[in-house]
Amino acid sequence: xxxxxxxxxxxxxxxxxxxxxxxxxxxxxxxxxxxxxxxxxxxxxxxxxxxxxxxxxxxxxxxxxxxxxxxxxxxxxxxxxxxxxxxxxxxxxxxxxxxxxxxxxxxxxxxxxx
Amino acid sequence: xxxxxxxxxxxxxxxxxxxxxxxxxxxxxxxxxxxxxxxxxxxxxxxxxxxxxxxxxxxxxxxxxxxxxxxxxxxxxxxxxxxxxxxxxxxxxxxxxxxxxxxxxxxxxxxxxxx
Numbered sequence: 001x002x003x004x005x006x007x008x009x010x011x012x013x014x015x016x017x018x019x020x021x022x023x024x025x026x027x028x029x030x031x032x033x034x035x036x037x038x039x040x041x042x043x044x045x046x047x048x049x050x051x052x053x054x055x056x057x058x059x060x061x062x063x064x065x066x067x068x069x070x071x072x073x074x075x076x077x078x079x080x081x082x083x084x085x086x087x088x089x090x091x092x093x094x095x096x097x098x099x100x101x102x103x104x105x106x107x108x109x110x111x112x113x114x
Numbered sequence: 115x116x117x118x119x120x121x122x123x124x125x126x127x128x129x130x131x132x133x134x135x136x137x138x139x140x141x142x143x144x145x146x147x148x149x150x151x152x153x154x155x156x157x158x159x160x161x162x163x164x165x166x167x168x169x170x171x172x173x174x175x176x177x178x179x180x181x182x183x184x185x186x187x188x189x190x191x192x193x194x195x196x197x198x199x200x201x202x203x204x205x206x207x208x209x210x211x212x213x214x215x216x217x218x219x220x221x222x223x224x225x226x227x228x229x
Contacts, residue, residue, distance in 0.1 A: 033217050042118075042204050042220035043157070088156055102218060104156035 006089050006105030013079055014113050021108040022073040023089035031092040032065050032072040033102070038085045046087075047074070079112050086110070115140040120205050120221035128229055129195060135224045137188040137205030144210035146188040147218065148180060151202040157220075163188060164210050195228045202226075 006023045013019060023032070031050055035043035047058050049065035049072060056063055062075045072091075076083055089105040118139045127133050137146065145164045149157035162170035163182040171180075177199075179191040188205055202225050206218040 031217075035220075040202075040223070040225065042120075042206075042222045045217045045219065048217045086154075102159070107154075107156055109154075 004089055004091055004103055004105040006108060008108055009106065010109040010111070012111045012113065015079060015081060017079055019076040019079055019083070019110060020073060021087060021089075022071060023091070023105045024071040025091065026070065027091075027093060028069045029072075029091035029093060030069070032063070033090040033092075034061075034063050034072070034074045035088045035090060036085050037088065037107075043088060076110075079110075081112050081114055084110055084112050116219065118205055118207050118219050118221035120203075120224050122224060123222065124225045124227075126227045126229060127192065127195065129197070131195075132191070132193045134192065135190040135203055135205075135226075137190075137207075137221055138186055139207040139219070140186055141207060141219065142185075142209075143207035143219070144185060145208045146182060147206040147208075148178075148188070148190050149204040149206060149220075151204055151223070157204055161190075192226075195226075197228050200227045 004023045004025050033048050034046045036046050037043045046061055047056050047063040049056055052065055052069045053067050054065040060077045065072055086107045086109050088107045090102050093101050121136045147162050148160040150160055151157045159172050160174045161180045166182045177194050181189040202223040204223045205221040208218045
């Protein structure tokens with residue numbers, strides 16, 4: 001099946017540092033989504049991207065939809081302890097196609113040292 | 115209301131028990147989903163309901179039986195589960211059709227332990 005390659009798998013950073021993670025695929029996506037999941041909770045949508053080249057910010061978070069439509073990155077600036085969690089990218093292959101076509105990356109586990 | 119509510123939050127059941135997981139949303143979403151998530155893994159799709167009809171079953175064993183009584187509710191009936199079925203079960207909803215691309219809203223999940 002379709003796969004998203006998400007990297008890095010984990011990150012250990014100091015509070016205040018910037019963070020960057022990305023997802024790539026061999027397939028073309030029409031939508032890229034970035035979710036954050038805290039332990040014991042469901043994923044929470046951070047940013048949604050709909051157009052190739054689109055750059056969108058949500059507070060300290062910035063994400064971009066790659067020009068080739070095969071990749072996306074998420075940046076977090078000036079990290080704080082509450083940024084800890086697992087970040088998942090997710091892509092949707094078909095616009096208007098069948099439901100259930102949200103494909104997840106394997107996740108990036110972020111740890112922040114105060 | 116912008117939430118997906120799942121109950122119970124935690125469930126421990128024996129392999130001979132019958133139990134149900136419940137999911138509710140009042141965002142007017144007409145697509146609802148069940149996902150299974152094992153520790154340190156991404157969510158895996160189980161079932162999709164679109165306009166209250168089952169549209170996708172990802173080859174899930176029959177011991178999991180979904181039900182969508184109306185546009186706001188989604189149930190997952192469990193019977194004769196195995197210990198390896200222990201996981202976080204997530205419900206999600208979205209607008210249906212092309213509008214599903216505007217993202218899924220997930221519930222907090224039910225942590226299921228089968229003993």
